[in-house]
Amino acid sequence: MPDKDQVSEPQHHEHIVPPRVYIVIIITLLCLTALTVVAAYIDLGPFNVVVALVIATVKASLVVLFFMHAKYSPKRTKLVIMAGIFWLLILLFMTLSDYFTRIDYRGVRFPMTQSISLGTSHRS
């Protein structure tokens, strides 16, 4: 739909992120990298993976929002990004909920408590 204002507005006015924002972001990213290494050496039981992935997701979000200017992008670009992440979550959620609740054809529950040989002897 052609917008009257847009047609009569020949100026190019994109949002320019000032370098100080980038400096704050890179320092935050480096600190989070150090934090994730430190957190890996603390025994949090099953939450070690969760903490590592949460930190990685915070880092990735900072890169997307500021380095990739998603924060200043038009709504349709944001929609594409959110749709992509949503589709990925469908893939992860559906597949993992299948695997983690599965009892396979040998009657073995996932994950296998017994090791399965990769050799030829166990082929069924």
Next chain:
Amino acid sequence: MHRTGELFGQFNTLEQQKDTASLGMWIFLVTELMFFGGIMLAYTINRHTYFHAFAFGSKTLSLPLGGTNTAVLIASSFTMAMAVWSSQAGRRKLIPIFLSLTILLGFVFFTIKYVEYAQKFHHHLVPGSSFDVRYCIDNPSKCSDMSAEEIATERKELEEAEAGDPDLNAHAQLYYSAYFGMTGLHALHMVIGAGLLFWLLRASIAGRFTPQWNTPVDIVGLYWHFVDIVWIYLFPLLYLIDRHH
């Protein structure tokens, strides 16, 4: 690709034209997200199934090298963002400087990755017929880069892992396949990115990018940052399993 930054007939403004190019790049990056997401999903399932083998494999990776590479890539994303800023702000002379720094940091990453890969080949930890998870433990003289203490630690970790998984030699190969596959695909993306950066460098030295037209810098920037994000996930997934033991 048009070179001069003229407004094409199907667009109302240069801004709309640039937003369209950026939207197209994002759609491509979403397909890349699905590509890497699927691989990381397969990795997660295997890691869950063969946890002992994956934890053992992860601990043979060098954390100082992997951590340094993470910092190097983050720094290269910063210099890339600064190259985009230089082109938007009309600082023409700064563009090639920041692009060169980005390329330089990319090559630092490759060099460190080469050292890591070479070590794995040297230690017989590459999946295939010569793969032997006990190689350094049984032949300490052939792994001169490892101290006696490091080999003793690895022996202890191996014995613990074998107690939980008697077929460790087979399942550890799954870990190293995932390691080489994922870092290899990531490195391939970086090689493509470095090629694109050289192309930008040439155009920027010719003074082609202006505040009115800098779409290629912006688009390659998006790609480079995406490759950085992939590594942000690969680093904790591959290097940081079960480190607290």
